[in-house]
Amino acid sequence: LGTDPGLNPSQLTLVAREKLREKYTAAQVGVTGANFIIADTGAIALTENEGNGRLSCAWPKTHIVVVGIEKVIPSLTDLSLFWPLLSTYGTGQRVTSYNSIISGPRQEGESDGPEEMYVILLDNGRTNILANPKSRESLYCIRCGACLNACPVYKNIGGHAYETTYSGPIGSVITPHLKKMNDWKHLSYASSLCGNCTEVCAVKINLHELLLENRHEAVEEGAAAMTERVAWKFWKTAMMSRRLMNTGSGKMKSWAVSNFVKDWSRHRADLQFPAKSFNQQWKERNNKRP
Ligand code: SF4
Structure with missing residues (x-):
């Protein structure tokens, strides 16, 4: 935006407000999401702290809402629970700065709002979850x-x-x-x-x-790669056999994991196995006891 890099947050906000306001007043179409879809009134509820959502639906000729189907709540009165719940857990506020309920395009005699409003209900895999x-x-x-x-x-x-x-x-x-x-x-x-x-x-x-x-x-679903399945099978066999766990020195085990399980070690620090297994150490310690 070509702003002075020395501006403080309040001044930057004023610049953004000035530049964005022009865009909102000139836009033909405004697109928003919705925090809730209210079943009994057929309205959407928008929650925000900036006011951009409200501008997106108040100025342009057409308002398009894109919202997931899981956002439906039964009744307008449920907002008395959901609005404070959302703001308290989201930002620690009792209620957010802007809360709008929009039930359709501008009606006769009203001074603002879009001429047309469309609500697009998104499934996109949500019914898989359901x-x-x-x-x-x-x-x-x-x-x-x-x-x-x-x-x-x-x-x-x-x-x-x-x-x-x-x-x-x-x-x-x-x-x-x-x-x-x-x-x-x-x-x-x-x-x-x-x-x-x-x-x-x-x-x-x-x-x-x-x-x-x-x-x-x-x-x-068999989504694990063959190498992963083989590695876990090997791990399980080793973990269930005391003899196998005690086989080889710590150095040898560290070398084997670092070299044969490259996908594991690529993003992690090398594993350093102790010189003796837990079982060997336990035996030695207890054998020393009188
Ligand atoms: S805590 Fe996470 S999962 Fe729970 S409602 Fe908030 S965003 Fe959703």
């Missing part, structure tokens, strides 16, 4: 973002690293179902399953359990 008895509860999400802010993975890698529309724990839960399990299952593995997301979720979605469920479904 059909899944375990993952279904993820459709309760109101996109408050609390689980993102609580997630140690998200806090370290940021939203862009997910390369998806929905990032953070809820993104990792729903993306493999909205797209393809085979292509997006890795998101469900990028978690320590600490459960912080579940703890803070505004609508009590069991997020970390659903991440685990995705891993289970990925294996059931």
Whole structure:
């Protein structure tokens, strides 16, 4: 925008306001999402802190709303719960600055609003989630973002690293179902399953359990690569045999993992196995005791 780099946040906001205002007043079409679709009145509810959503539907001739089908709530009175829930968990406010209920285009005698309004209801894989008895509860999400802010993975890698529309724990839960399990299952593995997301979720979605469920479904669907399956089989065999666990020195095990499991070690520090297995150390320590 060619602004002076020395401007402070308030001054930058004023520049953005001035430049964007022109665009809103000149636009023929405004596109918004919706935070809720209200079934009993046939309206949409928009929640925001900037006012851009309201400008997008007030000025242009045509207002297009693109919204997921899971956003339907039964009645207008339910907003008395959902609006404060969304703002408290999202930004810590009791209520956001702008809350609009839009029930259609401008009517005769009204001074603002679009001449036409279209609501596009998006499925895009949401009915797949609805059909899944375990993952279904993820459709309760109101996109408050609390689980993102609580997630140690998200806090370290940021939203862009997910390369998806929905990032953070809820993104990792729903993306493999909205797209393809085979292509997006890795998101469900990028978690320590600490459960912080579940703890803070505004609508009590069991997020970390659903991440685990995705891993289970990925294996059931045969989405794991052959090398991964062989590696786990080998690991299981070794873990169930005391003799195999005690075979070879720590050095040899470290070398074998670093060289044969390259996909594991490419992005991680080398594994350093102790010189002796736990079992060998335990035996030695206890044999020394009187
Ligand atoms: S999963 Fe829960 S915490 Fe995360 S965005 Fe949705 S409602 Fe908010």
